[in-house]
Amino acid sequence: xxxxENRFDELVRSSARLVRAAILRVGGRAARHVEDLEQRVxxxxxxxxxxxxxxxxxxxxxxxYRSAVREAVRELRSLPPEEPLAEGLDPxxxxxxxxxxxxxxxLGERIAAALARxxxxxxxxxxxxxxxxxxxEIQRLFDWDYQRARNLIARGLQxxxxxxxxxxxxx
Amino acid sequence: MNExxxxxxxxxxxxxxxxxEETWERFATGELSPAERERLLDHALLCGExxxxxxxxxxxxxxxxPQRRWRPLWVGVGLxxxxxxxxxxxxxxxLGRPARHDRQVxxxxxxxxxxxxxxxxxxxxPGFFRWRRVPRATSxxxxxxxxxxxxxxxxxxxxxxxxxxxxxxxxxRPGRYVWKVExxxxxxxxxxxxxxxxxxxx
Numbered sequence: 148x149x150x151x152e153n154r155f156d157e158l159v160r161s162s163a164r165l166v167r168a169a170i171l172r173v174g175g176r177a178a179r180h181v182e183d184l185e186q187r188v189x190x191x192x193x194x195x196x197x198x199x200x201x202x203x204x205x206x207x208x209x210x211x212y213r214s215a216v217r218e219a220v221r222e223l224r225s226l227p228p229e230e231p232l233a234e235g236l237d238p239x240x241x242x243x244x245x246x247x248x249x250x251x252x253x254l255g256e257r258i259a260a261a262l263a264r265x266x267x268x269x270x271x272x273x274x275x276x277x278x279x280x281x282x283x284e285i286q287r288l289f290d291w292d293y294q295r296a297r298n299l300i301a302r303g304l305q306x307x308x309x310x311x312x313x314x315x316x317x318x
Numbered sequence: 319m320n321e322x323x324x325x326x327x328x329x330x331x332x333x334x335x336x337x338x339e340e341t342w343e344r345f346a347t348g349e350l351s352p353a354e355r356e357r358l359l360d361h362a363l364l365c366g367e368x369x370x371x372x373x374x375x376x377x378x379x380x381x382x383x384p385q386r387r388w389r390p391l392w393v394g395v396g397l398x399x400x401x402x403x404x405x406x407x408x409x410x411x412x413l414g415r416p417a418r419h420d421r422q423v424x425x426x427x428x429x430x431x432x433x434x435x436x437x438x439x440x441x442x443x444p445g446f447f448r449w450r451r452v453p454r455a456t457s458x459x460x461x462x463x464x465x466x467x468x469x470x471x472x473x474x475x476x477x478x479x480x481x482x483x484x485x486x487x488x489x490x491r492p493g494r495y496v497w498k499v500e501x502x503x504x505x506x507x508x509x510x511x512x513x514x515x516x517x518x519x520x
Contacts, residue, residue, distance in 0.1 A: 156430070156512050172377040183469065190463055190496060193513045213343040216375065220342045223374045224367040255331035258324055259364050274363035277325040284376055288359065304321070311324075 155196045159189055162211040169215035187218045261310035269303035276300045329366040336368055337361060346375045431458075431499045431511035439517045443490040444483055451479040452501035452509050459502060462486060465494035465515070492520040 170184045191214050258277075262270045268289070275285045285296045337358050344350050345358055362368035431452055436444035447460055460481055462471040471486040483490060494517045501509040 152512060159512075172374075186461065186463070186469070186498075189513060193496065193515075194465070197515070209347075213347070216343050216346045217339050219374055220339065220371040223370045224336075226370060251327060251330065254323075254327040258328050259331060259333075262364065271359065271363060274328070275369075277321070277328045278363060278366070278369035278373075279325065279329070280369075280373060280376075284373065288376065307324070 151196050155193060158192065158211065165212055166215045169212055170219050184215075184218050184222055188214045191218070257311065258307070261307055264310055265303055265306055269299050269306065272296060272299035273303035273307055276304070328364070329369065331365060332367050333361065333365040336365065342371060342375060431501050431509050433497075433499065433511050433514045436516040437514050439519060441519055443518055444516070446480050446482055447486075447497065447499075448480040449499045449511060454503050455501035455508050456504065457502045459500045460486075460497065461500075462488070462495060462497045465496060470495070490518060492518045 166185055166188050167181065170181050170188070188211070192211065195210075262274055265273065271289060272285060272291075275288065280288070282293065282296050282300070285291065285300070286293060289296075291299070341350070341354070341358060345355065350358065359372070362372040432450040434448040434450065436447065449458070452458075456477075457474070458476040458479065458481075460471070460473045460476060461469065463469055470488045473481060473485060473487070494515060496513050496515045498513050499511045500507050
């Protein structure tokens with residue numbers, strides 16, 4: 148057991164910078180809880196050490212890195228969206244009229260359906276833009292130059308509005 | 319309908335099934351095939367939860383793909399060397415391991431808090447959590463987790479090198495637990511214990 152614990156301690160010591168750097172980079176807003184995330188990474192590792200005596204030495208650091216990514220992704224996915232929803236559409240708000248909650252969910256589905264009718268690159272550019280990605284991030288995701296990313300967003304948004312226009316007017 | 323309303327509705331949309339955690343890890347390490355990557359992106363961009371995860375993982379792209387800008391030659395050489403090291407760390411994280419003589423992290427992991435009790439298998443819930451005193455520490459923080467890693471207690475400002483179980487604020491029922499202690503000299507953390515497990519038998 149001591150040998151396992153010593154290996155674990157060694158891994159924690161040698162990986163501490165890597166874990167923190169990965170959490171800070173991946174975590175974004177979740178990185179505010181960086182210490183809790185670090186603990187979760189180490190707990191996951193500790194359980195694996197207990198169960199298996201630890202990963203092979205040659206992949207140990209890679210395993211730590213993946214654990215850090217996994218915990219940060221979990222945390223990010225559990226966070227609520229940053230922006231307040233347009234009034235009355237927040238499904239999580241107890242004060243909201245159930246009909247409007249349903250309307251909020253339905254609107255999301257209609258937007259997704261309208262996006263699906265766009266050409267693939269326009270769909271990706273507009274969806275990424277609406278999800279809050281910066282132009283530079285969209286460029287990196289799809290390997291587009293700045294002008295192409297901007298054009299796809301602008302034209303895609305215009306087309307999306309046209310797609311949604313008849314439905315919106317019905318409301 | 320304005321852009322804010324469109325964005326708000328899309329960001330609150332959740333589409334199941336979500337990509338597996340392993341898929342995210344492979345995306346972060348650049349191991350997905352082009353088709354797998356496309357599937358992940360097409361899902362994530364229409365799913366608010368996964369879009370947040372995607373933005374986070376995308377931040378690692380800064381490590382994998384350093385921006386190229388013109389610089390005087392000597393700066394360029396330095397940047398190229400640094401970029402090579404960073405890229406190697408991203409591809410082979412084990413290369414980021416500090417050399418043995420440089421393994422103290424932020425001055426906080428240089429010492430270990432020795433855990434005394436509880437540990438191992440116990441017939442009854444422990445009355446106290448005890449550890450060895452750390453010189454210069456003015457207080458301690460105890461963290462207790464379930465065996466699944468769920469945080470159960472986080473008690474701060476412990477003056478002595480022990481804490482009565484009833485101060486944890488949780489009932490210790492039969493099961494497996496993990497705990498650790500951090501020795502503090504606020505705002506610095508002087509030392510941290512290893513994670514120690516114990517089991518309370520039914």
